[in-house]
Amino acid sequence: TTDNFFEKTLAVREIAEIPGMLEFDLPVHGDNRGWFKENFQKEKMVPLGFPESFFAEGKLQNNVSFSRKNVLRGLHAEPWDKYISVADNGRVLGAWVDLREGASFGHVYQTVIDASKGIFVPRGVANGFQVLSDFVSYSYLVNDYWALELKPKYAFVNYADPALGIDWEDVVNAEVSAADEGHPLLEDVTAFTREMV
Amino acid sequence: TTDNFFEKTLAVREIAEIPGMLEFDLPVHGDNRGWFKENFQKEKMVPLGFPESFFAEGKLQNNVSFSRKNVLRGLHAEPWDKYISVADNGRVLGAWVDLREGASFGHVYQTVIDASKGIFVPRGVANGFQVLSDFVSYSYLVNDYWALELKPKYAFVNYADPALGIDWEDVVNAEVSAADEGHPLLEDVTAFTREMV
Numbered sequence A, B: 001t002t003d004n005f006f007e008k009t010l011a012v013r014e015i016a017e018i019p020g021m022l023e024f025d026l027p028v029h030g031d032n033r034g035w036f037k038e039n040f041q042k043e044k045m046v047p048l049g050f051p052e053s054f055f056a057e058g059k060l061q062n063n064v065s066f067s068r069k070n071v072l073r074g075l076h077a078e079p080w081d082k083y084i085s086v087a088d089n090g091r092v093l094g095a096w097v098d099l100r101e102g103a104s105f106g107h108v109y110q111t112v113i114d115a116s117k118g119i120f121v122p123r124g125v126a127n128g129f130q131v132l133s134d135f136v137s138y139s140y141l142v143n144d145y146w147a148l149e150l151k152p153k154y155a156f157v158n159y160a161d162p163a164l165g166i167d168w169e170d171v172v173n174a175e176v177s178a179a180d181e182g183h184p185l186l187e188d189v190t191a192f193t194r195e196m197v
């Protein structure tokens, strides 16, 4: 897990493996009632490096998924940016694979996240996670709109591809969707081109 | 609880008691993994009546609080709009009190919400909730930035004021903050003026 949970200082770290990816430490304030966090605060986080371009088109969607232990969702890349985080006391193993054409294609980053982390994932980078706690509420902001008809235009890579080297727990028995089981191995993925992202 | 949870049609209802307040039904999609919802989707919800003005100043904050059963937070009115929702399987009794000067001052709306509801609360309307489930993740979007120094400019009303007629459960033993215990009765509240909101 992350080494501490409460009262971190808001801070950001660039993820060297995947250009443009950012990992934020978020202050979580605990008291007799539970806790409170500013999960996203534009005025504080843009100066730290959260891209102002996230808001350029004025589009906004907030997604929430709720999942049981061992559920594994991903790995999905779409033509929009994501700011992802955990919204309860749960923990996930987050994993990201760069599917953009270029030198970082295929690069992987993985880390355990709880509510005290926020991850900025640039468009074209595949996103996924496995639930380590009994359940988890997983919340994210995106800056363009999903549509079922557009799914053929999104890029996916198979979570179980050993070439990725992701440290999933008991991946054979992970609870997944039929769609996620069918995604291609990294070597068969068509990269996101500049035109797509 | 709300009468159904999964696969509602996205819809909106105006709250007659409090002008400008909106209650959305959100589609929640369940499967073998848990569930997924578009908690906020600007392109679909603005046409239904979610105010475009929410985005006028380009400010955005997303807050998450996590609370145990019987915790009661509120009632707080600030000079920003809120879009509130539950982000897990929990339930809360939500309550809102109009603190804007004018004919609807003191009007109350209360309803039980789970993840299949989204509530738009206009600035100047006090927001609060009590946790009915073992715990709850409560998430909201706001369009201006909180600061401790500005707290004297916010408006509060005491959750325990019987004049509000809110159906809290066992309000005497509710888990609250010291600050919330000290807020004025409705009759002593200074209304939000047009200049404040």
Ligand SMILES: Cc1cn([C@H]2C[C@H](O)[C@@H](COP(=O)(O)OP(=O)(O)O[C@H]3OC[C@@H](O)[C@H](O)[C@H]3O)O2)c(=O)[nH]c1=O
Pocket: A063, A065, A073, A074, A076, A078, A127, A128, A146, A177, B029, B036, B037, B038
């Ligand atoms: C992404 C998305 C999905 N849905 C619906 C379609 C299905 O009925 C249900 C679940 O969709 P999945 O694609 O199976 O969701 P999931 O596997 O959880 O993937 C999502 O979460 C992880 C994210 O990385 C990814 O963007 C997103 O596709 O929700 C919507 O209604 N709106 C959406 O934006």
Ligand SMILES: Cc1cn([C@H]2C[C@H](O)[C@@H](COP(=O)(O)OP(=O)(O)O[C@H]3OC[C@@H](O)[C@H](O)[C@H]3O)O2)c(=O)[nH]c1=O
Pocket: A029, A036, A037, A038, B063, B065, B073, B074, B076, B078, B127, B128, B146, B177
């Ligand atoms: C609202 C807010 C609070 N905080 C800090 C201050 C405290 O250390 C901690 C909890 O703050 P409280 O004011 O006690 O939070 P709470 O009682 O949960 O009230 C909040 O949730 C309900 C909302 O109606 C209200 O806007 C908001 O004040 O979080 C922040 O850092 N940023 C914020 O935006």
